[in-house]
Amino acid sequence: MNAPVEWSNWSGSVKAEPKAIARPETLVQLSGIVRSGEGPVRIVGSGHSFTPLCASSGTIVDLSAFSGLIDHDAESSTATVGAGTTLGDLCRRLDDVGQGLPNMGDIDKQTIGGALGTATHGTGPELGAYHTQLRGVKLVDGRGEERILTEGRDSEMIRASAVTLGAFGALTEVTIRNMPAYRLRKRRSIMPIGDMLDDFGNFYHSHRSAEFYFIPFSGHALRLASDITDAPATARPPEEDEDGIATLRLARNLLKSFPWLRRKLIGNALGKLPDEDYVEEWLKVYTSERVTRFNEMEYHLPFDEGPKALREIIELTEKRFPEVYFPMEVRAVAADDFWLSPFYQRKTCSIAIHHDARQDPRAFFSAAEPIFRKHGGRPHWGKMHNLKACDFAAIYPRWNDAMEVRRELDPDNRFISPYLSGIFGLQ
Ligand SMILES: Cc1cc2nc3c(=O)[nH]c(=O)nc-3n(C[C@H](O)[C@H](O)[C@H](O)COP(=O)(O)OP(=O)(O)OC[C@H]3O[C@@H](n4cnc5c(N)ncnc54)[C@H](O)[C@@H]3O)c2cc1C
Structure with missing residues (x-):
């Protein structure tokens, strides 16, 4: 019998004391844990989700031994990798064999299994989230049996069981479709938020990958746009x-009660920020280091609702939540056909709001959530929200079909924790 251990997610918002954290090294060991380990059995990637998806009082299963490049094919630009591979490791291994991920989110610390589990995404109206790259899956179901799904033969099943919060099975291997390695030209500029919102549709559709950050209490947006190029790298x-986050926090600390001065000083400082324009290999462009810990809510809205919703979120923040200082991130994601994907059948504008991890985010996030919902938002599965099964059933057209597949793959609810009971309506 193992002594209780402690587990926490990246932001510190979720803590758990499972009976065991298991690190299986073989399929046989993993199947044994799923069959007879103390339940609930929750698979963990890098623990970068903000919600209690990985928490368990029974067994947390770390699949880091299931990592690395297993196979690759240059002609089809596909690669098979262990589901516990971190995105950073994945990038390096793919680049070594001349392949590149078509798109990435903000960081590369997640595992590919974890990124698939919550529909992790980057930005670009024609670029899908990571799960849209899937061509094949190996998983261990709730009975401890291995299932092998291949695009073509099992396309429906892949669409049902890829974005599934670790509640349909433990992914061990995934085959993903990539593209030949490439270079990106990335540009950064500052503009007043009103001009940015007026140019919203044009901006996203003029670049392969585009996003902007609204800097609260500044009146300004920071725009980032990337396009594929043959030009040589410029570093x-x-x-x-x-440094920017630290400056915004300082301005918040000193000027919380003087919004006009805060706006003037931050606006002036942003105005002096030089434009950036550089060319680099794909794997050096998309992601950044995130040191300051935060909590996050992100909603995925029908694309055209983005500017309206953001205007309301800005008004709410600047009227009622002067303690907020983190930039708001606004991205675009292509529509797809994965049943529990928040991008299911609609081109999306994603708006993310953040709060310092040392402060309670609930008042701010709970006030923002009705705005996101009013505009047709679906929450990011790995970020904070207050929705339950009945809400999801109303916003996911294939919810009931997905629940049927879940029951078939995990008939004994081995992967169901109290948190997931609420999400799937199993109480
Ligand atoms: C600093 C930071 C930046 C972020 N940036 C982005 C971003 O740009 N875009 C975005 O969309 N999200 C972003 N996120 C959210 C993050 O990508 C997701 O929460 C992602 O799921 C975390 O991956 P992980 O490996 O840590 O998975 P975990 O949080 O450990 O797990 C997530 C889910 O996947 C399941 N899971 C993990 N591995 C497996 C497996 N092998 N088989 C089956 N299920 C599995 C878990 O059970 C759980 O339900 C960010 C989070 C942080 C903290």
């Missing part, structure tokens, strides 16, 4: 995101 400028 990425030094990263200043953390």
Whole structure:
């Protein structure tokens, strides 16, 4: 019998005391844990989700031994990798064999299994989230049996069981479709938020990958746009995101009661920020280091609702939540056909709001959530929200079909914790 151990997610918002954290090294060991380990059995990636998806009072299963490049094919640009591979490791291994991920989110610390589990995404109206790259899956179901799903023969099943919060099975291997390695030209500029919102649709559709951050209490947005190029690399400028966050926090601390002065000072400082324009290999462009811990809510809205919803979120924040200082991130994601994907059948504008991890985010996030919902939002599965099964059933057209597949793959609810009971309506 193992002594109780402690587990916490990246932001510190979720803590658990499972009976055991298991690190299986073989399929036989993993199957044994799923069959007879103390339940609930929750698979963990890198613990970067903000919600209690991985928490368990029974067994947390770390699949880091299931990692690395297993196979690759240059002609089809596909690669098979262990589901516990971190995205950073995945990038390096793919680049070594001349392949590149078509898109990435903000960081590379997640595992590919964890990224698939919550529909992790980057930005670009024609670029899908990571799960849209899937061509094949190996998983261990709730009975401890291995299932092998291949695109073509099992396309429906892949669409049902890829974005599934670790509640349909433990992914051990995934085959993903990539593209030949490439270079990106990335540009950064500052503009007033009103101009940015007026240019919203044009901006996203003029670049392969585009996003902007609204800097609260500044009146300004920071725009980032990337496009594929044949030009030679010019090296990425030094990263200043953390210095920027520290400056915004200082302005918040000193000027919380003087919003007009806060706006003037931050606006002036942003106005002096030089534009950036550089060319780098794909794997050096998308992601950054995130040192300051935060909590996050992100909602995925029908694309055209983005500017309206953001205007309301800005008004709410600047009227009622002067303690907020983290930039809001606004991205675009292509529509897909995965049943529990928040991008299911609709091009999306994703708006993310953040709060310092040392402060309670609930008042801010709970006030923002009705705005996101009013505009047709679906929450990011790995970020904070207050929705339950009945809400999901109303916003996911294939919810009931997905629940049927879940029951078939995990008939004894081995993967169901109290948190997931609420999500799937199993109480
Ligand atoms: C600093 C930071 C930046 C982020 N940036 C982005 C971003 O740019 N875009 C975005 O969309 N999200 C982003 N996120 C959210 C993050 O990508 C997701 O929460 C992601 O799921 C975390 O991956 P992970 O490996 O840590 O998985 P975990 O949080 O450990 O697990 C997530 C889910 O996947 C399941 N899971 C993990 N591995 C497996 C497996 N092998 N088989 C089956 N199920 C599995 C777990 O059970 C759980 O339900 C960010 C989070 C942080 C903290």
